[in-house]
Amino acid sequence: MWSIALRTLIADRGKLLTALVGVIFSVVLVNVQGGLFFGLIRKASLLVEHGEADVWVGHRNMHNVDFPRDVPRRWIHRVRAVPGVRRAEAYLVGFADMTLPSGGFEGVVVVGVDRASLLGGAWNVAQGRPEDVLENDAIVLDECENEKLEYPRIGDVRELNHRRARVVAKTNGVMGFLVAPYVFTTYERAGQYLRMPPDRSSYFLVQLEPGADAEAVCADIRRQIPELDAFPKREYGWISVSFWMTRTGLGISFGAATLLGLLVGMIMVAQTLYALVLDRLGEFGTLKAMGARERHVYTILLVQASIMALAGSIAGLALVSGIQRFYSTPQAPIVVPWWLSAGSCLLVLVICLVSSLLPYQRVRKLDPMMVLQS
Amino acid sequence: MIVPRSLKIDSAHAAVRIEGVAKAYRRGASSTAVLDQVSLSIDRGECAFLVGPSGSGKTTLLSILGCILTADRGTVRIFGQETTAMNPARRAALRLAEIGFVFQRFHLIRGLSASANVAVPLALRGVAPKVARRRAVELLEEVGLGDKIDAHPNNLSAGQCQRVALARALAGEPRLILADEPTASLDAANGADVMALLQKLAKKDGRTVIVVTHDARIFSFADRIFRVDSGRATEDASPYDQCSLAKAG
Ligand SMILES: Nc1ncnc2c1ncn2[C@@H]1O[C@H](COP(=O)(O)OP(=O)(O)OP(=O)(O)O)[C@@H](O)[C@H]1O
Ligand SMILES: [Mg+2]
Numbered sequence: 001m002w003s004i005a006l007r008t009l010i011a012d013r014g015k016l017l018t019a020l021v022g023v024i025f026s027v028v029l030v031n032v033q034g035g036l037f038f039g040l041i042r043k044a045s046l047l048v049e050h051g052e053a054d055v056w057v058g059h060r061n062m063h064n065v066d067f068p069r070d071v072p073r074r075w076i077h078r079v080r081a082v083p084g085v086r087r088a089e090a091y092l093v094g095f096a097d098m099t100l101p102s103g104g105f106e107g108v109v110v111v112g113v114d115r116a117s118l119l120g121g122a123w124n125v126a127q128g129r130p131e132d133v134l135e136n137d138a139i140v141l142d143e144c145e146n147e148k149l150e151y152p153r154i155g156d157v158r159e160l161n162h163r164r165a166r167v168v169a170k171t172n173g174v175m176g177f178l179v180a181p182y183v184f185t186t187y188e189r190a191g192q193y194l195r196m197p198p199d200r201s202s203y204f205l206v207q208l209e210p211g212a213d214a215e216a217v218c219a220d221i222r223r224q225i226p227e228l229d230a231f232p233k234r235e236y237g238w239i240s241v242s243f244w245m246t247r248t249g250l251g252i253s254f255g256a257a258t259l260l261g262l263l264v265g266m267i268m269v270a271q272t273l274y275a276l277v278l279d280r281l282g283e284f285g286t287l288k289a290m291g292a293r294e295r296h297v298y299t300i301l302l303v304q305a306s307i308m309a310l311a312g313s314i315a316g317l318a319l320v321s322g323i324q325r326f327y328s329t330p331q332a333p334i335v336v337p338w339w340l341s342a343g344s345c346l347l348v349l350v351i352c353l354v355s356s357l358l359p360y361q362r363v364r365k366l367d368p369m370m371v372l373q374s
Numbered sequence: 375m376i377v378p379r380s381l382k383i384d385s386a387h388a389a390v391r392i393e394g395v396a397k398a399y400r401r402g403a404s405s406t407a408v409l410d411q412v413s414l415s416i417d418r419g420e421c422a423f424l425v426g427p428s429g430s431g432k433t434t435l436l437s438i439l440g441c442i443l444t445a446d447r448g449t450v451r452i453f454g455q456e457t458t459a460m461n462p463a464r465r466a467a468l469r470l471a472e473i474g475f476v477f478q479r480f481h482l483i484r485g486l487s488a489s490a491n492v493a494v495p496l497a498l499r500g501v502a503p504k505v506a507r508r509r510a511v512e513l514l515e516e517v518g519l520g521d522k523i524d525a526h527p528n529n530l531s532a533g534q535c536q537r538v539a540l541a542r543a544l545a546g547e548p549r550l551i552l553a554d555e556p557t558a559s560l561d562a563a564n565g566a567d568v569m570a571l572l573q574k575l576a577k578k579d580g581r582t583v584i585v586v587t588h589d590a591r592i593f594s595f596a597d598r599i600f601r602v603d604s605g606r607a608t609e610d611a612s613p614y615d616q617c618s619l620a621k622a623g
Binding site for chain 1: 433436437440442443463466468469470471473475477481483484485486487490495497498503526554
């Protein structure tokens with residue numbers, strides 16, 4: 001049965017190709033669309049993901065890494081006293097205006113990190129060195145924000161909320177969910193740029209003792225300092241992501257577009273499979289006249305549907321990885337989680353199999369008598 | 375119940391035995407009666423022809439013998455098995471096991487090579503592909519197509535196609551071979567060739583052959599000839615007269 005199914009499918013190249021295009025279209029659409037979505041939404045937790053902290057501690061009910069509420073800095077001692085905490089450092093995140101050479105200005109997110117540890121500091125440094133941020137008035141910008149910030153070079157001087165800032169290093173691809181570029185500097189200088197009293201802090205970044213349980217430490221921190229909230233890195237990343245998902249309907253709009261594409265692709269497959277069968281009704285009639293049973297016929301259709309799904313999925317995923325390689329940028333990263341690829345292929349397979357039911361109904365009703373009468 | 379001795383022996387030997395078969399095609403309220411009172415019996419190993427005017431019901435009768443159609447009335451026994459009451463799945467199983475078909479228009483599967491076409495009945499029976507292919511190649515050699523094993527139907531002549539179909543009908547080693555106008559799409563020489571092959575290969579293993587035909591040129595291959603007309607089948611007294619007639623003509 002397998003070889004009959006395979007050979008008759010291959011014999012009809014035109015139709016096979018149409019079905020493959022349908023499957024490939026669906027797989028590529030789901031993965032690229034999904035990849036863009038995850039790439040975009042993941043930016044919402046960029047600081048958390050790259051911050052090298054095991055646990056993020058901040059104001060009660062903190063819900064987005066880019067929008068913190070400040071807490072008294074002196075509480076850091078209480079955090080440090082919690083068992084399992086190896087190190088805790090203050091961290092500032094806030095908005096400021098950068099004055100541009102043209103006379104305009106651009107809103108930026110200032111991130112202030114601890115001088116001694118540089119915990120939560122810039123990463124992917126492409127020009128200069130991370131520790132250059134310790135120099136006077138030093139700030140670190142990202143290369144990808146060049147256009148917005150009017151092409152600052154190393155050594156260029158800008159103003160942040162009317163205070164002098166000098167570009168000492170540049171990262172590559174550190175772009176957040178907000179349109180405002182990240183500006184890394186030291187904790188003290190960030191306080192000045194943000195005009196914050198020196199005894200305020202946005203977060204305490206915590207690194208744990210080896211073997212300490214993040215959940216347990218978070219629970220301890222919450223219990224001992226009820227004004228604070230504490231989350232393991234992953235969880236706070238997820239909280240920041242869901243902030244945008246739930247408040248903007250982003251997930252729904254991406255999801256709807258993806259689903260629609262999936263539908264179009266699948267209609268193509270179902271339609272092709274049906275046309276393939278209609279074209280070969282006589283052959284199915286011959287098989288039935290020779291004594292083929294329902295299960296023989298259905299096996300042929302299932303095998304053909306599976307081949308289409310499988311071949312289309314493989315080609316589709318290959319195309320996706322190509323697209324990812326050539327079109328993924330820090331501005332619009334395409335991040336395809338493995339489960340999205342696997343899930344989309346599985347879904348395509350299931351839909352292909354289900355869509356073979358329609359032609360099967362047609363063949364089931366076929367009277368083998370037709371073979372003798374034509 | 376006392377069964378007459380003659381009938382008992384008869385049914386043991388009969389490949390096909392039908393009695394009082396009637397068949398009408400119904401479409402909505404209208405109904406076309408085709409067969410009315412058909413009775414005939416064909417012994418194992420015999421080559422019987424069904425002849426008659428167009429529209430007389432030859433194909434209908436062949437389909438009933440082939441378990442594709444069911445009779446409205448009467449009894450149909452194929453190798454002793456009553457088929458009228460069987461459900462479609464049982465009839466399909468019987469076709470697969472006992473009957474090989476040869477059609478006027480060959481009905482080969484386009485996407486498959488000659489050998490793959492011949493192997494189809496074996497595939498349907500679950501024979502391993504390698505074994506099936508070996509058997510298909512043997513059969514193709516027997517029908518003189520040893521050099522066309524991997525050719526596709528598109529690249530074969532009509533005569534070659536019918537020989538592939540013949541090999542396919544034989545592949546499952548059926549005891550009964552049914553052919554509906556097997557020579558009608560072929561020229562005289564090819565028709566005679568195919569018929570000779572069919573008779574030779576069927577006779578070799580004692581298979582029963584029933585052929586529907588208009589083609590008087592091949593009447594000489596028949597052991598018995600049944601004339602189907604006006605809803606009945608009557609046996610020609612001496613087919614050899616027919617054959618000499620055909621030859622004379
Ligand atoms: N499915 C059907 N529905 C209605 N009428 C049918 C059907 N099939 C056949 N008939 C009619 O039944 C009659 C017998 O048909 P059948 O095909 O058995 O004749 P035949 O002897 O094989 O003819 P031919 O020599 O032309 O092949 C014809 O009048 C035909 O029109
Ligand atoms: Mg006919």
